[in-house]
Amino acid sequence: MRKLRKGTRAMQAWHRKLLRKCLGESGATFVEYALLTALIAIAVTVAVVAFRNQLGDFFDEITGKVKDATDDTAGQTPDY
Numbered sequence: 001m002r003k004l005r006k007g008t009r010a011m012q013a014w015h016r017k018l019l020r021k022c023l024g025e026s027g028a029t030f031v032e033y034a035l036l037t038a039l040i041a042i043a044v045t046v047a048v049v050a051f052r053n054q055l056g057d058f059f060d061e062i063t064g065k066v067k068d069a070t071d072d073t074a075g076q077t078p079d080y
Helices: 002-023 025-050 050-070
Strands: none
Touching: 025 050
């Protein structure tokens, strides 16, 4: 029973420390970074959805060029 009480006190101390960090001035900084990250994620998602066809064509073109380049060099040994 004594270990349970000791563990409970440790958990309560950890909880208080977490609350102080989240609600204190450093917590505000954390919230600001979280909001900024969320806004960036939304902007990237909107851009990908808006330009999905152009992005698909772009990556298809790159894939074709890489495939052509590897086909051209297939069977050749490098000159070291």
